[in-house]
Amino acid sequence: MKKRSVLRDKSLAFALRIVKLSQFLHDKNEYVLSKQVLRSGTAIGASIHEAEYAQSDADFISKFSIALKEANETVYWLELLHATDYIETNLYENLIVDCNELTSMLVATIKTLKNKENTKIVK
Numbered sequence: 001m002k003k004r005s006v007l008r009d010k011s012l013a014f015a016l017r018i019v020k021l022s023q024f025l026h027d028k029n030e031y032v033l034s035k036q037v038l039r040s041g042t043a044i045g046a047s048i049h050e051a052e053y054a055q056s057d058a059d060f061i062s063k064f065s066i067a068l069k070e071a072n073e074t075v076y077w078l079e080l081l082h083a084t085d086y087i088e089t090n091l092y093e094n095l096i097v098d099c100n101e102l103t104s105m106l107v108a109t110i111k112t113l114k115n116k117e118n119t120k121i122v123k
Contacts, residue, residue: 006105007048007102007105007106007109008045008048008049008052010098010101010102010105011044011045011048011049011067011102012045013098014041014044014045014095014098014099014102015041015042015044015045015046017041017095017098018037018038018041018042018074018095019038019042021034021037021038021087021091021095022034022035022037022038025037025081025086028086030086033077033080033081033084036077037074037077037078037081040070040071040074040077041070041074041077041099043066043067043070044067044070044071044074044102045067047063047064047066047067047070048063048064048067048106050063051063051064051067057113057116060113061110061113061114064106064109064110064113065110067102067106068103068106068107068110071099071102071103071106072103074099075096075099075100075103078095078096078099
């Protein structure tokens with residue numbers, strides 16, 4: 001059985017919040033932006049989860065890079081939802097903090113893995 005990672009757990013918790021946000025937006029009859037934020041916000045954790053079975057370090061980095069792109073896209077959709085008054089400032093700020101935390105963790109992990117790969121090449 002694999003050890004649970006903080007990044008995996010945080011991405012799952014974030015995805016659950018995004019699912020609830022999507023349900024809230026559906027109740028407001030907003031379907032297009034809801035689908036976009038749902039797709040990108042849940043894809044972060046899906047890519048992290050998929051990376052657990054990466055075929056190589058390069059594949060692992062690729063999966064985490066995809067998760068990073070999805071996190072960046074999620075920030076865009078959250079900004080748009082806030083700017084159009086679909087979500088209130090408090091909710092927006094809380095979600096952005098969580099998404100930025102995931103982004104920071106992903107960047108740190110990617111950098112560490114790339115440094116590890118570069119070290120292997122030098123040897």
